[in-house]
Amino acid sequence: MNNRIHILPEYIANQIAAGEVVQRPESVVKELVENSMDAGAEQISVVVRGSGKQLIHINDNGSGMSRDDLALSTKRHATSKIQTVQDLERIMTLGFRGEALASIGAVAHLEIRTRRQEDEIGWKLTAEPLKDDAIEPFKSEKGTQIFVRNLFFNVPARKKFLRSDLTEFRHISETMLKFSLARPDIRFTFYDADSLIFDVKPSTLEQRIVALMGERSASQLIPVEFTALLAKVSGFVGQPSMAKQSRSGQYFFLNGRAITNRALTHAVFFPFEHLLDKNSHPFFVLNIEIDAEKVDVNVHPQKHEVKFDDERMVYNTIQQAVAEALQRSNLVREAHFREQVAEAPFEKVQLSPSSTPNDILLVNRLTGEIINSSMQERQPAKVSENNPQSSSQSTSKTSHLSLEYKTSQKQTFGIAQQTAFDALFGTSTSIAQNHEPEKEQLFESPQVQMTVWQLHNKYVFVQTDKGVMVIDQHNAHERILYERALKAMNEQFANGQKLLFPVKVLLNSSEKALFDELSADLERLGFDITINDGIAEVRGVPLDVHAGEEEQALKEILSQYEEFQQIRHSDSRDNLAASFGCKAAIKTGQRLSESEMRKLVEDLFATSTPYVCPHGRPVVIDFPLGEFDRRFGRTS
Numbered sequence: 001m002n003n004r005i006h007i008l009p010e011y012i013a014n015q016i017a018a019g020e021v022v023q024r025p026e027s028v029v030k031e032l033v034e035n036s037m038d039a040g041a042e043q044i045s046v047v048v049r050g051s052g053k054q055l056i057h058i059n060d061n062g063s064g065m066s067r068d069d070l071a072l073s074t075k076r077h078a079t080s081k082i083q084t085v086q087d088l089e090r091i092m093t094l095g096f097r098g099e100a101l102a103s104i105g106a107v108a109h110l111e112i113r114t115r116r117q118e119d120e121i122g123w124k125l126t127a128e129p130l131k132d133d134a135i136e137p138f139k140s141e142k143g144t145q146i147f148v149r150n151l152f153f154n155v156p157a158r159k160k161f162l163r164s165d166l167t168e169f170r171h172i173s174e175t176m177l178k179f180s181l182a183r184p185d186i187r188f189t190f191y192d193a194d195s196l197i198f199d200v201k202p203s204t205l206e207q208r209i210v211a212l213m214g215e216r217s218a219s220q221l222i223p224v225e226f227t228a229l230l231a232k233v234s235g236f237v238g239q240p241s242m243a244k245q246s247r248s249g250q251y252f253f254l255n256g257r258a259i260t261n262r263a264l265t266h267a268v269f270f271p272f273e274h275l276l277d278k279n280s281h282p283f284f285v286l287n288i289e290i291d292a293e294k295v296d297v298n299v300h301p302q303k304h305e306v307k308f309d310d311e312r313m314v315y316n317t318i319q320q321a322v323a324e325a326l327q328r329s330n331l332v333r334e335a336h337f338r339e340q341v342a343e344a345p346f347e348k349v350q351l352s353p354s355s356t357p358n359d360i361l362l363v364n365r366l367t368g369e370i371i372n373s374s375m376q377e378r379q380p381a382k383v384s385e386n387n388p389q390s391s392s393q394s395t396s397k398t399s400h401l402s403l404e405y406k407t408s409q410k411q412t413f414g415i416a417q418q419t420a421f422d423a424l425f426g427t428s429t430s431i432a433q434n435h436e437p438e439k440e441q442l443f444e445s446p447q448v449q450m451t452v453w454q455l456h457n458k459y460v461f462v463q464t465d466k467g468v469m470v471i472d473q474h475n476a477h478e479r480i481l482y483e484r485a486l487k488a489m490n491e492q493f494a495n496g497q498k499l500l501f502p503v504k505v506l507l508n509s510s511e512k513a514l515f516d517e518l519s520a521d522l523e524r525l526g527f528d529i530t531i532n533d534g535i536a537e538v539r540g541v542p543l544d545v546h547a548g549e550e551e552q553a554l555k556e557i558l559s560q561y562e563e564f565q566q567i568r569h570s571d572s573r574d575n576l577a578a579s580f581g582c583k584a585a586i587k588t589g590q591r592l593s594e595s596e597m598r599k600l601v602e603d604l605f606a607t608s609t610p611y612v613c614p615h616g617r618p619v620v621i622d623f624p625l626g627e628f629d630r631r632f633g634r635t636s
Contacts, residue, residue: 021103024162025052026171028108028148031100033179036060037186041143042202045189046176051168053151053159061143064116067123071135074110074127076102104148105129107155111147115140129154173197174248177212178258181251181285184208209236209285217242222329224286226321231290231314233321237268238283239329240275249283255290257297259306264288267318271326271616284322288314323616327609452597457589460597467625473597474588475613476604481544482581482614483607489524489573496526496540503538503550507531507558514558521576527554544584556583578614 022028029046036044039062049055065073072078076099104110105127115122122140127133152159162168169192180188180198184205190197200211210218221236235253242249250268252259272282296307308314451463460471488495507515515522515531522529528540538550545553560579565572586592592600604610604619611620628634 021099022107022151024171025056025151025168026175028052028056028104028151029058029172030175031104032056032058032146032148033176035100036062036144037179037183039063039144041186043187043189044179045191047191047193048169048172049193051165052148052172053162053165053168054149056146056148056151058146059143060145061141064119064122064143065114066116066119067135070112070114070123070125071133073112074101074105074125074133078102105133107158108151108153109147109149111149112144113138113140113146114144115142117142175258178251178253180212181205181208182253182256182258182287205235205285205287222325224284224321224325226317226324228313228317228320230294230310231288231317233286233288233318235286236284237272237286237322237325240272240280240282242283243272243276243280244283247281250281251285253285253287254295254297254306255288255292257306261305263311263315264318267315268322270319271323271612273615274617275326286318286321288318290314319616323612326616326618327611452594452601454592454597457591460592460600462601464622467623467628470621470623471601471604472613472617472619473586473590473592473600475585475617475619476600476610477585478578478581478613478615479607479610479619480581480600480603481584482577484544485525485542485577485580486573488526489521489577492524496528496542498528498540499538499550505536505538505551505554507536507555511555511558514562518558518561518572518576521573525576525580529554542580542584553583581614 021031025048029048029052033044033046036058039060041060041062043061045057045059047055047057047059078101101110101112106129110125110127112125112127113122114124122138123135124138124140125133125135152162173190176188176190176197179186180200184200184207185202187199187201189199198212200208203211206218206221206223209221217238220239220242222239224233224235224237226233238249247265250265252261252264268282268284268286269276276282290308294309453461454473455461455470458473460473460476462469462471484495487493512531515529515536519529526540526542526545527538530537530539536554538554541550541553557576557579560582561575564575564578586600611618613619
């Protein structure tokens with residue numbers, strides 16, 4: 001009786017397994033170097049000839065193998081890294097399936113030389129397809145050497161579909177680059193035949209990147225260091241000048257394993273969105289550390305891809321890590337306002353030649369404030385253009401000043417101002433003599449005065465003590481509105497204004513569903529809306545929604561929220577706050593008055609994160625004075 005089902009011969013089964021594990025010479029390099037790292041090697045050397053088709057030679061100083069372990073190493077499903085089912089749920093090693101050497105030995109001539117530290121002599125194994133393995137004593141250094149010769153010699157169809165030597169070598173080179181970046185603590189030496197490609201010694205990650213990418217990258221790396229509840233992200237992203245037209249400069253390492261993940265790549269790109277051209281891709285080397293039980297690394301034959309228990313959490317962690325790194329970088333360096341206190345900020349103004357001491361005004365030249373000599377009040381001065389009464393009153397005191405007085409609350413007189421006052425007037429004047437201790441509470445230090453101007457109705461420039469600070473007016477207002485919105489929703493405090501006449505807005509089915517989902521939080525934002533038959537009647541809107549823009553604001557917020565739900569992966573309130581900030585913010589091209597610019601800057605620096613907008617785009621760029629001096633050739 002002839003059976004139709006039978007067990008495959010071992011060599012055919014190994015060749016089938018090789019089809020998954022060994023796709024090209026790069027696959028062999030990857031599997032063997034991973035084994036070397038798992039063996040605790042501190043030095044790993046890789047030599048390839050004919051782009052790995054002729055020879056792949058791996059040499060490490062790892063733990064080595066005994067004779068018995070060597071004999072088992074080339075058998076299918078032989079591994080030192082997995083013993084129980086529980087081990088599969090917490091994989092920390094790079095190679096673990098026990099198929100690499102068996103698969104390689106099925107499609108190439110394999111030789112292994114190995115010795116443990118405690119053994120006086122090592123062992124050599126030679127393996128060929130359809131032949132029994134041969135093991136013999138061999139004098140060897142501590143560690144393991146593996147020679148893979150004539151790859152795919154017995155599988156001509158597979159060899160036929162290999163690419164050119166240049167292409168195959170490029171794949172090997174990229175893999176070696178990833179290993180070198182993943183483990184900067186290991187020395188990697190890489191040869192193409194007799195030509196040294198690189199030899200990188202143990203170092204920090206930053207030094208390793210510079211060694212592999214060139215000295216120019218040293219000043220273009222932005223450190224990333226962020227720890228969340230369930231994950232940690234560290235490494236570097238490159239400044240926009242390091243961006244490429246391809247994704248070749250992007251490296252993710254999960255618990256030391258190189259992975260690819262398009263969603264996580266987008267998480268890095270998002271904060272760079274408005275810093276790069278449309279087709280540019282940022283450079284990054286990022287290490288993700290996460291509990292091994294929260295990720296499955298065995299979902300891809302070559303283990304390039306992994307599956308997270310909570311990919312959204314990882315996405316948000318990476319996005320926040322990169323956004324905060326950009327905030328701290330020299331692209332968005334922290335800027336401080338100057339406490340503009342002059343050495344002698346006060347000036348005496350005598351109202352008439354015959355003025356008595358009580359008729360002398362003290363004028364703060366920085367703030368324009370008027371302080372009378374008896375120090376009973378401090379009052380801001382401004383020229384009255386349309387107040388004849390104030391004009392006539394002031395004319396009686398002076399022929400060239402028209403002042404309007406307004407009382408203000410009594411506040412403290414700062415130490416710097418008191419020192420300047422004494423330096424200007426001394427302590428023996430009648431004013432100082434009449435200065436009673438309790439009246440020290442009548443003054444406040446001069447407010448910080450900003451020199452601000454607007455460029456092309458787009459950017460606000462602010463002079464600082466070290467140069468000039470440039471603020472993107474739209475991004476800045478987005479940040480302000482975003483934090484206000486979150487505060488309003490979280491504290492359940494509506495900040496709205498009632499409309500004199502309600503505005504009717506027709507909502508489609510999708511918008512209606514979104515509104516029903518968000519109605520409670522929209523009300524907290526300041527919207528007062530009722531819906532009948534798909535028509536929304538808007539009776540009130542947040543204070544930041546301008547008159548005549550009620551319908552547009554509501555529809556755009558709902559539309560933006562729907563988009564953010566797909567790409568930001570944040571909670572609903574965060575996405576709604578970001579949507580509100582995006583659509584209600586000052587637009588690029590909108591002209592601002594000086595007072596509006598000052599208010600924008602003050603409100604921005606009252607936020608918790610003034611240097612980056614809710615989407616991760618920069619808000620502030622600081623240009624130090626030294627940069628201007630350098631460009632204009634100044635030496636000091």
